[in-house]
Amino acid sequence: MKTETTIQGLAASLNPARAARKIIGFVPTMGNLHEGHLNLVREARKLCDVVVVSIFVNPIQFGPNEDFDSYPRTLEHDQHLLADVGCDIVFAPSVEQMYGNQPRLTNITVGGITNDLCGAQRPGHFDGVAVVVTKLFNIVQPNFAFFGQKDYQQLAVIRQFVRDLNIPLEVIGVPIARAEDGLALSSRNGYLSAENRAIAPTIYQSLKTAEQALQAGASLPDALANIRNTLMQAGFAVDYVEARTPELQPIEVFNQNTVLFIAAKLGATRLIDNLQIKFSES
Amino acid sequence: MKTETTIQGLAASLNPARAARKIIGFVPTMGNLHEGHLNLVREARKLCDVVVVSIFVNPIQFGPNEDFDSYPRTLEHDQHLLADVGCDIVFAPSVEQMYGNQPRLTNITVGGITNDLCGAQRPGHFDGVAVVVTKLFNIVQPNFAFFGQKDYQQLAVIRQFVRDLNIPLEVIGVPIARAEDGLALSSRNGYLSAENRAIAPTIYQSLKTAEQALQAGASLPDALANIRNTLMQAGFAVDYVEARTPELQPIEVFNQNTVLFIAAKLGATRLIDNLQIKFSES
Structure with a gap:
């Protein structure tokens, strides 16, 4: 398993697979992985030739009073877990690698389905998700992308903008992983x-x-x-x-x-x- | 030269070129072609193995009092012109093919550079451009995309969202084509x-x-x-x-x-x- 921290490095790593027209599966995460994430990777492993997992705590989907700074970063442990479930490439970019030094002027909004539930409590959250997931899709260019059903509204938002923007991939929703006592893993x-x-x-x-x-x-x-x-x-x-x-x-x-x-x-x-x-x- | 009117048909037409990793050039237009457009196609012809030209009068970039209904549709004449300058594939979808029957909930906005010049006169215009160009990019998946410098602000908007969203292609700006008396072709x-x-x-x-x-x-x-x-x-x-x-x-x-x-x-x-x-x- 390789870890790439730059867009260019990832492109170089994926190029042979692309040239051979292999099926690329992609699991975007913010790291601090648990069985829920690992189930996504296992699902990707079943359907795809090459499995890419991104680990990126995306600043623009956190509100000003949310837990961006304290969100757990556990890259080394995550890498061990991912190697065990058959991930091929970890993409772990810096914020600068993802957003560069020039201001981002582009925003993606998904209307209607983002107005209530978590959207009402977290203004701008789903815009931040839509932007980073679109960026990651364009960087990885996968055939399949895997998301957990625990973030049901997020999954619906992603399905919606993928359809509305004709993004050339298939979104797969994976059932919620739970602890033995039923608590959804998070x-x-x-x-x-x-x-x-x-x-x-x-x-x-x-x-x-x-x-x-x-x-x-x-x-x-x-x-x-x-x-x-x-x-x-x-x-x-x-x-x-x-x-x-x-x-x-x-x-x-x-x-x-x-x-x-x-x-x-x-x-x-x-x-x-x-x-x-x-x-x-x- | 082929003409495709569906996304699926275009994908089938482009599949052999993609499999052979040919360089795909793309010229998005609203048809009613003049020498300005044909220059874009000639430029694409120089740089690319396969040249795709889209002809689509995009409803969502016209304001309510603008000329969407009366905008000239001249597909047959356009096809003759494109064949003469070496276009390989014309993509001429219907509005339904591009936008489907379900409501579009996703919007793309580019801040800052759209607030004045034509943006001030045409609210929502550049959102409509950003959405349709992103859709077309995802449908055609070109290596290079060609735009005229006459629509300078549009070109800047496209460069901006391509960079902000990591869309994997290069945008080429082509100088303005003018009539002998200097009028910019339009x-x-x-x-x-x-x-x-x-x-x-x-x-x-x-x-x-x-x-x-x-x-x-x-x-x-x-x-x-x-x-x-x-x-x-x-x-x-x-x-x-x-x-x-x-x-x-x-x-x-x-x-x-x-x-x-x-x-x-x-x-x-x-x-x-x-x-x-x-x-x-x-």
């Missing part, structure tokens, strides 16, 4: 105190409880209210508890496939999760 | 009455007069005021007469290389032109 879980780590699985439990209630005939507003109450009683500060169609359109009644979304803070740590719930006519 | 010249066509070369004459005056020591404000007066006396409604650095930064004194910009209307027809003026220490 680099931010490392911020949790032991006490809060024990409380955190309440998020997933409340989603599963809501799923059972909905399947048994409970109303969607009641199911959402129950999640909210459960989280508040467990000590969370709830950002949102919402139901959407798989395309992120608002939904009032559980009469089609539905996704439940939670964002909630435990102490200073903001956690997100979601659950896709199948609707079947009975 | 599809919109066809809108001019015979009388106005006779007046139109005043634009270029006033630029050349200003160049001589500046080289002889005239001040930049005086030179710009003279252009404005000349145009008004000839019957133009002046949109702007401006001086900028080659990077489109405002400039007050002729103490470096400078570009003079004119946009002016004759009747309902808006014409633009520019002249790059070399500064040399005497």
Whole structure:
């Protein structure tokens, strides 16, 4: 496994694969890897000849009061993990390598689906994601790109701009990896105190409880209210508890496939999760 | 020469060239071709193995009161001209082929350099250019793309987002093609009455007069005021007469290389032109 830190170095490393028309798979990450990321790499390994993983903590997707400076950088450990799951090339550029010294004047916005859920709480966040992912796509030029369904809204945003801009690749969404107790894996879980780590699985439990209630005939507003109450009683500060169609359109009644979304803070740590719930006519 | 009207058809046509790693040159146009466009194709022919010309009147770069509906569509004539200058593939998609049936949610904005000159007169115009050119770049995936210097601000916008988004191609700017009397070639010249066509070369004459005056020591404000007066006396409604650095930064004194910009209307027809003026220490 190679590590490249420059765009030029990466291009040189990928050139033989491109010349041989090999299938290139790409997993963009911000590092501090966990099993969720490694599942993306395993999925890429199955479908592609060459697997590239980028590790880049992207400053422009963090708000001014967010955790850019403190976001964990663990490159050496990440490299060991990636070598073990069959990554071929790690691309770990500096901020200067990605954004240069001249001001960036270009922005990419995705309307509609970025206005609520995490978009409402994190203004500019999805613009920053769209810009960096577009840059990385243009640098790596993969055939397939892999993203986790945990960041469901991010995945929808990426699918949208890939379609709208005719970016020549296929986006693959990979199911959420969870700890044994159900907590969705996240680099931010490392911020949790032991006490809060024990409380955190309440998020997933409340989603599963809501799923059972909905399947048994409970109303969607009641199911959402129950999640909210459960989280508040467990000590969370709830950002949102919402139901959407798989395309992120608002939904009032559980009469089609539905996704439940939670964002909630435990102490200073903001956690997100979601659950896709199948609707079947009975 | 082939003509393709679908993205899939174009991909199939280009696939052998891509597999053989041939150099692909791309000239995006809105059709109604004149010698200016053909010069772009000739330049592409010199540098590239395969030359693709797109003909697409892009609705999203026209304002609500602009000439989208009446913009001249002359595909058959354009095809003859392109075959004569050695174009290999014409890509002439429908609006539906380019934008599909689902709403486009993604926008690309380029800040700073789009705020004045034509950007001030045509809100959203350069967003529409950035989106369609990015889409076409992703569809054609050329090594080189050719644009005329007549649309100087457009060329600067394209260079900017190509750099900011790491789009993997080189942008080539080609000098303005002019009629014998100096009028910059433009599809919109066809809108001019015979009388106005006779007046139109005043634009270029006033630029050349200003160049001589500046080289002889005239001040930049005086030179710009003279252009404005000349145009008004000839019957133009002046949109702007401006001086900028080659990077489109405002400039007050002729103490470096400078570009003079004119946009002016004759009747309902808006014409633009520019002249790059070399500064040399005497």
